[in-house]
Structures are given as structure tokens and as C-alpha cells.
Amino acid sequence: MTLKYFLLGMPVLVAVSFTSCQEINNVDEQTSDQTEDSSNQESSKDPSWYKPAVGVRWQWQLQKTLDINYNVDIYDIDLFDTSKETIATLQSTGKKVICYFSAGSYEDWRDDENQFNEADKGAKLDDWEGERWLDIRSSNVRRIMTKRLDLAKEKGCDGVEPDNMDGYQNNPGFNLTANDQLDYNRFIATESHQRLLSVGLKNDLDQVAKLVSYFDFSVNEQCFEYDECDLLKPFIDAGKPVLNAEYNSKYRNNTNTRNNLCNQSVNMQFSTLILPIALDDSYRDSCLTP
Numbered sequence: 001m002t003l004k005y006f007l008l009g010m011p012v013l014v015a016v017s018f019t020s021c022q023e024i025n026n027v028d029e030q031t032s033d034q035t036e037d038s039s040n041q042e043s044s045k046d047p048s049w050y051k052p053a054v055g056v057r058w059q060w061q062l063q064k065t066l067d068i069n070y071n072v073d074i075y076d077i078d079l080f081d082t083s084k085e086t087i088a089t090l091q092s093t094g095k096k097v098i099c100y101f102s103a104g105s106y107e108d109w110r111d112d113e114n115q116f117n118e119a120d121k122g123a124k125l126d127d128w129e130g131e132r133w134l135d136i137r138s139s140n141v142r143r144i145m146t147k148r149l150d151l152a153k154e155k156g157c158d159g160v161e162p163d164n165m166d167g168y169q170n171n172p173g174f175n176l177t178a179n180d181q182l183d184y185n186r187f188i189a190t191e192s193h194q195r196l197l198s199v200g201l202k203n204d205l206d207q208v209a210k211l212v213s214y215f216d217f218s219v220n221e222q223c224f225e226y227d228e229c230d231l232l233k234p235f236i237d238a239g240k241p242v243l244n245a246e247y248n249s250k251y252r253n254n255t256n257t258r259n260n261l262c263n264q265s266v267n268m269q270f271s272t273l274i275l276p277i278a279l280d281d282s283y284r285d286s287c288l289t290p
Helices: 021-044 084-092 139-155 178-194 205-211 229-237 249-253 255-268
Strands: 002-007 010-015 058-060 074-078 096-102 105-107 121-124 131-134 159-163 198-202 217-221 242-246 271-274
Touching: 058 242, 058 271, 074 084, 084 096, 084 139, 096 105, 096 139, 096 198, 139 159, 139 178, 159 178, 178 198, 178 205, 205 229, 217 229, 229 242, 229 255, 242 255, 249 255, 255 271
Parallel strands: 058 074, 074 096, 096 159, 159 198, 198 217, 217 242, 242 271
Antiparallel strands: 002 010, 105 131, 121 131
């Protein structure tokens, strides 16, 4: 822009450069975008909670006296029944500890069972005495689950396995929708990460594609028996392990059947165990070599 000034009565033309408001705004937006991109990059590189690798070796035991001597990378154990000292002992040998609790069901034997309102409790779980589905929309249920995550953090767990994360696909006694389940599962994952806890998606196969980015691994039961394992492929594609357990006695009693299962599992890069449904360590076969 050129402005005209008068110096000693004579007009003088002066060229002056101004930055327009739009140009300033553009610079601000670019700076903001760069800051946001940098923040996102830092977040994606955040190593502050445990992120297990594909093909990780694991042991899953929720009942009876815990055998701490397996040559594995991960122990998946009960949050309430395992002491802080046992968790520390496992970790002292280089193992990571995932702590199990039910995020979608009420269990009448847990220490915090009296904190649930009657309205929080729905229909009984088939084949599981003392358990009832929870209304995952309830603010009280969510408050209790955050306290369970606090307990996991206090005990020193490296991560958590919240169970019964697919109530909407069952008959929970509430009119739960797929969106209700997505919202709740994302809530659990976010709260876990805020406490720097790794978190696994338990089953809920139909929502894997929408949840894989929120979770660090998957815990699955019987996907080979029911021919559902392909639904878990997004975890492997994302570099996140699938910890699978099979219970059918045919895998235990028939060598050829077990070998076929393990060949499929290894080809899919799953970490598959053949276990008793009671998860009491009465027997254990692994498709991964020690």
C-alpha cells in the first residue's frame, strides 16, 4: 500500500506494507494446527502405559492357589483376590500383571457389592450363580467401576481385563443399545488410560472395528470353536495382541484337533491357551512354545 505524506510542503509517496487481519488469522490457524498435530504425535507415541506385543505369552488363572511359575510375559489374575504383594512378586520376575474384574455384571461376593443400587441390577447371567447384568448407563455403576480402576492402580496392576462388555447382545433386563455399549466400553478404556493402565476388550466381537483404537489388546473366549476369529483381525492389524482361550474338551483330548487349532492360531498370530472354563489351573495347554 502507498501512502502520501507532505514533507516541507512537498508531497512524498511512501510504500508501506501491512499484514491483513485475514493473513494474521491464517498464521494463527497454521500455528494452532501445527501445535495440535504435534500434540497428537506426542500422544500417539505415549509409552506411559503397558502396550503388549502381538504373540505375547500369557497365563490366565482366576481361581484356586495361583501358580506363579509359568514362563510367560503376562499373568491375567483376579483384581480382588490377588494381593498387592503377589502382584509385586510377579513383576519382580519381569512379568506384567493384568487384573480381571467384571465391568458389566454384579457379583454378590465382591467387597463392593453393597454399593450397587437395586435399580443397577438386571437379569441373572446364565450359568453364573450370584451374577446379574448391570445397567451400564447408570452413573452409580460408572462411579463404582472407576473405583475398581483406582484399586487396580493402587495394587500396582499393569493393566485390566474388564469382563462382560457385551451386555447389549444378551438379555440383560435393560433396553441396552449398541450405542450404549460403545459409549460404556469407551468410557472404561478412557478411564483406564487416565490411570496409565493398559486395557483389554473382552469379547464384544461385533464392535471390534469401532473399539480397537481404544483398547490395547483383546481377550477372547472360544473364537475358534465358534468360527469367529476373523472378527478379531483388526487387533492384529493394529499391532495389538489377541489373548484367546478355548475350553472345548476336544482340543484337550484329541492331539490332531489340538494341533489343527494351534496351527490356525499361530498363522493368525493369536496367543491361544486351552484351559478349564473354571480358570483354576487344573490343566493348561499353550499353542505358543515357552
